[in-house]
Amino acid sequence: xxxxxxxxxxxxxxxxxxxxxxxxxxxxxxxxxxxxxxxxxxxxxxxxxxxxxxxxxxxxxxxxxxxxxxxxxxxxxxxxxxxxxxxxxxxxxxxxxxxxxxxxxxxxxxxxxxxxxxxxxxxxxxxxxxxxxxxxxxxxxxxxxxxxxxxxxxxxxxxxxxxxxxxxxxxxxxxxxxxxxxxxxxxxxxxxxxxxxxxxxxxxxxxxxxxxxxxxxxxxxxxxxxxxxxxxxxxxxxxxxxxxxxxxxxxxxxxxxxxxxxxxxxxxxxxxxxxxxxxxxxxxxxxxxxxxxxxxxxxxxxxxxxxxxxxxxxxxxxxxxxxxxxxxxxxxxxxxxxxxxxxxxxxxxxxxxxxxxxxxxxxxxxxxxxxxxxxxxxxxxxxxxxxxxxxxxxxxxxxxxxxxxxxxxxxxxxxxxxxxxxxxxxxxxxxxxxxxxxxxxxxxxxxxxxxxxxxxxxxxxxxxxxxxxxxxxxxxxxxxxxxxxxxxxxxxxxxxxxxxxxxxxxxxxxxxxxxxxxxxxxxxxxxxxxxxxxxxxxxxxxxxxxxxxxxxxxxxxxxxxxxxxxxxxxxxxxxxxxxxxxxxxxxxxxxxxxxxxxxxxxxxxxxxxxxxxxxxxxxxxxxxxxxxxxxxxxxxxxxxxxxxxxx
RNA sequence: GCCGUUUUAGCUCAGUGGUAGAGCACUUCCUUGGUAAGGAAGAGGUCAUGGGUUCAAAUCCCAUAAAUGGCUCCA
Numbered sequence: 098x099x100x101x102x103x104x105x106x107x108x109x110x111x112x113x114x115x116x117x118x119x120x121x122x123x124x125x126x127x128x129x130x131x132x133x134x135x136x137x138x139x140x141x142x143x144x145x146x147x148x149x150x151x152x153x154x155x156x157x158x159x160x161x162x163x164x165x166x167x168x169x170x171x172x173x174x175x176x177x178x179x180x181x182x183x184x185x186x187x188x189x190x191x192x193x194x195x196x197x198x199x200x201x202x203x204x205x206x207x208x209x210x211x212x213x214x215x216x217x218x219x220x221x222x223x224x225x226x227x228x229x230x231x232x233x234x235x236x237x238x239x240x241x242x243x244x245x246x247x248x249x250x251x252x253x254x255x256x257x258x259x260x261x262x263x264x265x266x267x268x269x270x271x272x273x274x275x276x277x278x279x280x281x282x283x284x285x286x287x288x289x290x291x292x293x294x295x296x297x298x299x300x301x302x303x304x305x306x307x308x309x310x311x312x313x314x315x316x317x318x319x320x321x322x323x324x325x326x327x328x329x330x331x332x333x334x335x336x337x338x339x340x341x342x343x344x345x346x347x348x349x350x351x352x353x354x355x356x357x358x359x360x361x362x363x364x365x366x367x368x369x370x371x372x373x374x375x376x377x378x379x380x381x382x383x384x385x386x387x388x389x390x391x392x393x394x395x396x397x398x399x400x401x402x403x404x405x406x407x408x409x410x411x412x413x414x415x416x417x418x419x420x421x422x423x424x425x426x427x428x429x430x431x432x433x434x435x436x437x438x439x440x441x442x443x444x445x446x447x448x449x450x451x452x453x454x455x456x457x458x459x460x461x462x463x464x465x466x467x468x469x470x471x472x473x474x475x476x477x478x479x480x481x482x483x484x485x486x487x488x489x490x491x492x493x494x495x496x497x498x499x500x501x502x503x504x505x506x507x508x509x510x511x512x513x514x515x516x517x518x519x520x521x522x523x524x525x526x527x528x529x530x531x532x533x534x535x536x537x538x539x540x541x542x543x544x545x546x547x548x549x550x551x552x553x554x555x556x557x558x559x560x561x562x563x564x565x566x567x568x569x570x571x572x573x574x575x576x577x578x579x580x581x582x583x584x585x586x587x588x589x590x591x592x593x594x595x596x597x598x599x600x601x602x603x604x605x606x607x608x609x610x611x612x613x614x615x616x617x618x619x620x621x622x623x624x625x626x627x628x629x630x631x632x633x634x635x636x637x638x639x640x641x642x643x644x645x646x647x648x649x650x651x652x653x654x655x656x657x658x659x660x661x662x663x664x665x666x667x668x669x670x671x672x673x674x675x676x677x678x679x680x681x682x683x684x685x686x687x688x689x690x691x692x693x694x695x696x697x698x699x700x701x702x703x704x705x706x707x708x709x710x711x712x713x714x715x716x717x718x719x720x721x722x723x724x725x726x727x728x729x730x731x732x733x734x735x736x737x738x739x740x741x742x743x744x
Numbered sequence: 745g746c747c748g749u750u751u752u753a754g755c756u757c758a759g760u761g762g763u764a765g766a767g768c769a770c771u772u773c774c775u776u777g778g779u780a781a782g783g784a785a786g787a788g789g790u791c792a793u794g795g796g797u798u799c800a801a802a803u804c805c806c807a808u809a810a811a812u813g814g815c816u817c818c819a
């Protein structure tokens with residue numbers, strides 16, 4: 098008999114050789130029916146593989162990430178079987194599960210290919226095969242036999258993979274008429290695969306090596322229920338609708354021009370209104386938190402970057418130096434603001450009493466991203482960081498972290514990102530030599546970050562070995578309205594630059610000490626943040642940020658003068674908006690304003706003019722009734738104040 | 745950077761080896777209206793750029809540029 102420990106801690110006894118299925122069946126019939134695999138002492142295995150000894154067991158279903166991965170990996174095999182049936186002689190590479198679905202790398206042979214038009218046939222074949230309820234059968238195979246099998250089959254990629262495998266560890270999985278070299282695990286049989294969708298094809302090199310042959314990678318996803326597939330596709334559609342590149346164009350926020358250059362965004366008037374509002378918002382919060390705004394140039398001399406160490410790092414793969422008529426003189430576009438700020442620190446002797454010194458700048462930097470890396474506003478070649486550098490004493494690190502966390506939390510609250518986690522990146526304790534800075538300072542800073550995060554009650558994950566060579570960091574990851582994760586704000590400790598720039602302060606005992614530098618950017622960059630914000634709110638920005646907060650819509654030309662008065666009054670009150678004086682019917686003006694996602698539409702006609710009121714319509718909600726202009730303004734300002742109130 | 749796909753009017757997109765198309769937007773006129781599209785007329789394009797094939801290229805071929813999906817998630 099063996100003892101099986103379940104996740105709730107209870108222990109049950111089973112006969113030797115019992116399987117995960119037996120365990121599931123002993124719990125409930127439903128669980129046995131839905132089980133896809135089993136985790137045995139942390140290792141995911143086939144449900145029907147015998148368990149040899151006492152173990153901790155967790156039954157995996159569709160609700161577990163590991164269960165999904167097993168399901169999708171098995172689906173990749175099913176797709177391979179379908180491809181072999183439809184394209185005889187196709188050569189198979191690898192076919193793993195991925196975050197959403199699976200892929201298989203295949204070689205169709207000379208002159209043959211697949212396009213998305215062929216997907217329907219493959220999907221049909223997969224569903225047909227799945228209905229056979231073929232079992233996924235695991236078999237341990239001696240290496241020699243495995244080699245013979247694939248030599249006969251003529252599959253060079255599998256043979257290549259076998260090269261790297263130890264005899265005795267090789268397993269085959271067979272379902273229906275298809276056998277694959279595979280470590281597993283797999284679901285019991287093909288029948289749960291009820292819905293199939295092939296997503297796209299892409300080229301991929303064998304083993305990711307550019308010099309190897311290019312294979313065709315086919316991506317797909319499967320589900321146990323047709324409804325789940327349609328929900329998944331609906332989510333993809335929703336993401337497409339919210340795509341910041343599409344909304345940015347439709348709402349006239351930003352644009353790109355080939356003449357200006359790839360990855361260099363042009364901020365249009367409405368996008369600029371949004372961006373300046375964000376800047377202003379953070380600027381105010383920072384002034385309250387004791388930051389000192391500074392401004393530095395967009396370029397710096399070669400010497401600056403030799404000192405900072407960026408010169409070595411940003412070589413031939415980056416923007417090239419700017420030359421001057423003066424031989425030998427070279428300038429670089431700044432890839433970050435830190436070196437300039439270090440030079441500001443050095444403009445005069447600093448006392449321990451001056452610290453912390455917090456220098457803030459919305460600094461525009463330029464980095465030459467590879468052309469394939471560019472993506473809308475999230476990955477660009479010129480962008481503006483909401484940067485600041487805090488120069489402080491080692492004993493002040495924790496307090497400064499607490500204060501920065503406050504700012505980040507303020508930003509996340511005002512912009513309605515309730516769901517976020519903080520990632521603490523520490524040194525690799527096994528390999529302390531690759532980091533710069535004293536052991537004592539590292540220990541102190543790491544403790545400071547952890548304590549600060551804990552005191553603020555942040556939901557944290559700690560990653561060892563993820564710290565930069567120059568210091569530990571804290572990154573904020575947010576989850577947006579449709580469940581996607583983004584990395585935004587970052588706080589990093591830096592021991593490197595103070596060293597390189599030989600920064601000092603005079604301590605109370607008149608000794609010279611090295612300050613610690615903290616880099617921090619609550620938004621990350623304005624470009625990236627705006628992109629995430631657009632997708633988060635689907636273009637319906639919080640009222641205080643909206644580039645166009647209201648539109649005055651006169652019913653006809655007769656009320657043009659009154660409409661103008663209303664508009665002027667709102668502009669005086671520092672609301673942003675427009676007056677639609679086109680010769681169109683009111684229905685049309687409302688439709689256009691709704692499409693432009695304008696939060697408030699103010700309709701004015703005969704009765705509004707007579708009574709000095711406005712009829713208010715809220716975007717997406719409809720008619721809110723009428724009220725005096727000043728009442729509307731008060732109401733509006735109350736809403737804005739509530740949203741941007743300090744926490 | 746590498747591989748695939750794409751590039752036609754301001755936008756979204758049809759189209760074909762033989763005179764360039766639609767809807768929306770824009771301009772003008774009619775219409776003066778009450779909570780998501782009133783009507784008519786008009787203007788607008790070297791079909792991304794540069795080469796080549798052809799009697800003829802926006803269409804076929806090559807190169808370049810940009811956009812886009814991949815190139816990491818190990819049988």
